[in-house]
Amino acid sequence: MDFALSFEQQSLVDALEEFCRRELYPHENLVEELRYVPDEIRQEIRRKSAEAGFEGMSLPEEWGGPGLDKQTKMQAERVMGKPSSALGQCMNRGVTGILFKCKDEQIEEYLLPSIRGEKKNAFALTEPGAGSDARSIVTKAVRDGKEWVINGVKQFISAADIADFIILIAVTGTDDTPKGPRKRFTTFLIDKDTPGLRVEPMKSIVTRGYNPTMVYFDNVRIPDSKILGEEGQGFNTANEWLYDGRVSLSAHCVGRAERIFDMTKEWAGTRKAFGKTIGEFQGVGFKVANMAVDIKLGDLMVKEAAWKIENDLMNRTEASMVNYYCSEMVFRVADNAVQVFGGMGMMEDFPIQRFWRDARIERIWEGTSEIHQDVIAKDLLRPYQH
Numbered sequence: 001m002d003f004a005l006s007f008e009q010q011s012l013v014d015a016l017e018e019f020c021r022r023e024l025y026p027h028e029n030l031v032e033e034l035r036y037v038p039d040e041i042r043q044e045i046r047r048k049s050a051e052a053g054f055e056g057m058s059l060p061e062e063w064g065g066p067g068l069d070k071q072t073k074m075q076a077e078r079v080m081g082k083p084s085s086a087l088g089q090c091m092n093r094g095v096t097g098i099l100f101k102c103k104d105e106q107i108e109e110y111l112l113p114s115i116r117g118e119k120k121n122a123f124a125l126t127e128p129g130a131g132s133d134a135r136s137i138v139t140k141a142v143r144d145g146k147e148w149v150i151n152g153v154k155q156f157i158s159a160a161d162i163a164d165f166i167i168l169i170a171v172t173g174t175d176d177t178p179k180g181p182r183k184r185f186t187t188f189l190i191d192k193d194t195p196g197l198r199v200e201p202m203k204s205i206v207t208r209g210y211n212p213t214m215v216y217f218d219n220v221r222i223p224d225s226k227i228l229g230e231e232g233q234g235f236n237t238a239n240e241w242l243y244d245g246r247v248s249l250s251a252h253c254v255g256r257a258e259r260i261f262d263m264t265k266e267w268a269g270t271r272k273a274f275g276k277t278i279g280e281f282q283g284v285g286f287k288v289a290n291m292a293v294d295i296k297l298g299d300l301m302v303k304e305a306a307w308k309i310e311n312d313l314m315n316r317t318e319a320s321m322v323n324y325y326c327s328e329m330v331f332r333v334a335d336n337a338v339q340v341f342g343g344m345g346m347m348e349d350f351p352i353q354r355f356w357r358d359a360r361i362e363r364i365w366e367g368t369s370e371i372h373q374d375v376i377a378k379d380l381l382r383p384y385q386h
């Protein structure tokens with residue numbers, strides 16, 4: 001296994017990091033305060049990132065992108081874990097993988113405008129009664145002639161407030177299987193201005209500006225042509241991008257942990273107590289050492305995972321392992337950082353508290369830590385079941 005990037009690949013990743021530092025970091029406090037990205041800042045980031053050559057950088061070649069290999073792509077994701085998610089989203093680097101399932105007029109209506117950055121989407125699976133247990137969702141799409149009528153409620157849906165359309169997973173029936181009745185799930189593309197669809201904000205303490213929302217479907221009528229992929233294949237359609245999603249999240253965690261660590265080292269190396277810098281005390285120095293080791297392990301796991309995806313060797317156990325480790329790791333790093341910063345770690349005008357709050361969500365979304373542990377344990381113990 002060789003994880004090294006070529007000179008060109010490394011230059012791209014370095015340029016992306018420099019761009020984030022110059023164009024994104026300076027707006028973070030404002031977004032935190034406002035809880036949204038002002039339109040002029042969104043447009044400016046979009047324009048400057050396009051000028052710098054980052055627009056569409058995660059797209060495959062057949063859709064006009066550079067077709068980056070997985071190692072470079074995940075290293076770019078690591079860098080994108082450093083700025084606020086809300087600002088990172090303004091860059092239009094690519095599209096949600098599931099949209100490549102678009103066919104016929106969906107390509108003109110959803111995929112191409114998304115690639116051009118003209119349309120944004122939100123992905124709606126979770127419901128008030130079904131989070132980890134996603135197969136318990138009850139939002140229903142019922143066929144009525146050539147249309148589908150949708151009723152239900154989705155909860156915690158990120159960025160539906162600023163989306164143009166919703167990628168919805170709904171129940172479209174039940175199949176009889178040898179193991180009993182099984183729900184059929186289907187993915188739909190639904191314009192946000194469709195009558196009966198309503199989005200309401202939720203007030204979250206994490207990732208401000210990239211906000212979770214409630215999405216209500218009240219007799220929403222859509223034609224057959226809005227099915228993404230095949231009817232009854234909802235989870236299969238979404239799962240094709242599962243590994244990429246889990247490793248990208250892990251790469252974000254590593255990047256964010258690195259940024260937190262840089263601030264922590266500087267503080268530990270300069271803040272004085274009892275006539276010394278606090279980093280000279282073993283209680284703080286050991287924290288610094290543990291953070292360094294923790295981040296390194298996460299980084300290596302992401303690099304190995306990228307290599308495995310590239311070589312078609314990834315499986316769900318390993319995808320859960322890297323996701324579980326990295327999301328727990330970034331919170332450990334952020335929590336130790338707060339401790340090293342002392343009281344200043346809790347002050348709103350210092351960024352550490354924001355990183356600490358934002359790190360917390362990684363252990364919950366894209367599968368909670370317990371669900372990943374469950375997957376890992378079940379997969380490893382399956383051969384012993386009789």
Ligand SMILES: Cc1cc2nc3c(=O)[nH]c(=O)nc-3n(C[C@H](O)[C@H](O)[C@H](O)COP(=O)(O)OP(=O)(O)OC[C@H]3O[C@@H](n4cnc5c(N)ncnc54)[C@H](O)[C@@H]3O)c2cc1C
Nearest residue numbers: 123124125126131132133156157158212364365366368370
């Ligand atoms: C800010 C934010 C943004 C989000 N964005 C989106 C989005 O864009 N789209 C979307 O569809 N969803 C989104 N989600 C939802 C997210 O994916 C869910 O919150 C997550 O899957 C957990 O579901 P839940 O909150 O209902 O918790 P629950 O499933 O109710 O779990 C509660 C607790 O029980 C534990 N638990 C549950 N089952 C088991 C088990 N079998 N074994 C052990 N422990 C278990 C969990 O680990 C957790 O600790 C978002 C959530 C947040 C907070």
